[in-house]
Amino acid sequence: MIRQQNYKNLVVSCIFSNGDITRLLEDKTILLSTLTLYGVMLMTRIQGADKVAEPVKIVLDTDIGDDIDDAYALAVLVAQKNVTLLGVTTTFGETAKRAQLTAKLLKVMGHGDVPVHAGREGVQKIREQYAWAKDYHSRSIKKEPAVEFLRKTIERNPGEVTVVAIGALTNLADLFTKYPEVKSKLKRIVIMGGAVYVGYNNQAPPVIEWNIRCDPPAAKIVYESGVPLTMAGLEATTMMQFSVEHQKRLYAHGTPTTDALAALTYLWGNNVPTLFDGVAAAWAAGVPFCDSEMRHVEVTPEGLTKFGEGKPNVEVLIHPRKEAFLEWNITTLETLK
Numbered sequence: 001m002i003r004q005q006n007y008k009n010l011v012v013s014c015i016f017s018n019g020d021i022t023r024l025l026e027d028k029t030i031l032l033s034t035l036t037l038y039g040v041m042l043m044t045r046i047q048g049a050d051k052v053a054e055p056v057k058i059v060l061d062t063d064i065g066d067d068i069d070d071a072y073a074l075a076v077l078v079a080q081k082n083v084t085l086l087g088v089t090t091t092f093g094e095t096a097k098r099a100q101l102t103a104k105l106l107k108v109m110g111h112g113d114v115p116v117h118a119g120r121e122g123v124q125k126i127r128e129q130y131a132w133a134k135d136y137h138s139r140s141i142k143k144e145p146a147v148e149f150l151r152k153t154i155e156r157n158p159g160e161v162t163v164v165a166i167g168a169l170t171n172l173a174d175l176f177t178k179y180p181e182v183k184s185k186l187k188r189i190v191i192m193g194g195a196v197y198v199g200y201n202n203q204a205p206p207v208i209e210w211n212i213r214c215d216p217p218a219a220k221i222v223y224e225s226g227v228p229l230t231m232a233g234l235e236a237t238t239m240m241q242f243s244v245e246h247q248k249r250l251y252a253h254g255t256p257t258t259d260a261l262a263a264l265t266y267l268w269g270n271n272v273p274t275l276f277d278g279v280a281a282a283w284a285a286g287v288p289f290c291d292s293e294m295r296h297v298e299v300t301p302e303g304l305t306k307f308g309e310g311k312p313n314v315e316v317l318i319h320p321r322k323e324a325f326l327e328w329n330i331t332t333l334e335t336l337k
């Protein structure tokens with residue numbers, strides 16, 4: 001390691017300092033070794049990039065329309081060239097209105113062909129962002145309920161579908177209850193939800209997280225499903241504040257996508273979005289900004305997610321890299337139409 005570090009330093013010197021180049025030229029052996037290592041490092045980076053670009057089929061399950069982070073998560077997902085977004089399902093309360101909002105945002109971003117399926121309707125009202133899409137109708141909003149679409153999509157792509165669940169887990173619980181046979185055909189679920197180390201202030205103790213609170217019995221079904229499960233809980237997400245400066249840099253692009261995100265953020269009504277959901281989206285797309293550990297996690301009747309005894313059932317995301325993640329959001333979203 002030390003040896004590699006020394007060579008790395010030499011590479012850096014080689015690139016940035018003429019004086020060091022002269023010195024290195026006096027020792028051709030070192031120069032050759034340095035260039036060889038530089039080549040190896042370059043190959044490693046290219047291989048890393050290839051790994052990131054691994055194709056992945058995703059269904060996004062979202063409660064878009066209340067907090068603002070779902071809109072950003074949808075946008076970063078469609079911006080990934082390696083992601084095939086097979087469809088979007090909506091969950092929690094007024095799911096049909098959430099479907100309208102989803103479909104309009106997809107259309108603006110140049111992905112109006114992605115099908116949108118509403119989940120089971122509930123009593124909770126969608127919030128202010130709906131005004132942006134209240135008159136929007138599209139054939140991409142399907143009559144087929146979310147659960148039926150999920151079943152059909154998983155059956156058609158056995159072992160290949162990742163569900164990114166960034167709202168209450170109602171649709172997935174309905175799916176597993178009605179069609180338990182699809183569990184073994186899902187590749188993975190990546191959840192934004194729960195907390196095992198911290199609360200919303202990024203300090204211990206963990207608290208009941210919103211998405212789990214909205215439907216604790218559903219969360220219990222999903223956590224106990226046996227499907228490979230990754231959890232972007234508060235310890236990996238609550239610090240992801242997209243500051244006013246970040247927003248100005250993004251909105252300055254003035255594209256239909258960034259204009260839409262600016263409008264939705266304004267309607268949402270607060271100054272600084274926390275991009276909780278985007279962490280799950282990034283991980284599912286193969287762009288990790290965290291480390292992870294396998295743990296056994298249980299859901300209490302109140303909706304607390306806590307460590308328990310037993311076989312590890314959840315890959316818990318930890319050690320988030322905040323600045324890299326926020327920068328990635330800007331550089332990714334500016335590529336959209």
Ligand SMILES: [Ca+2]
Nearest residue numbers: 063070166167
């Ligand atoms: Ca959400």
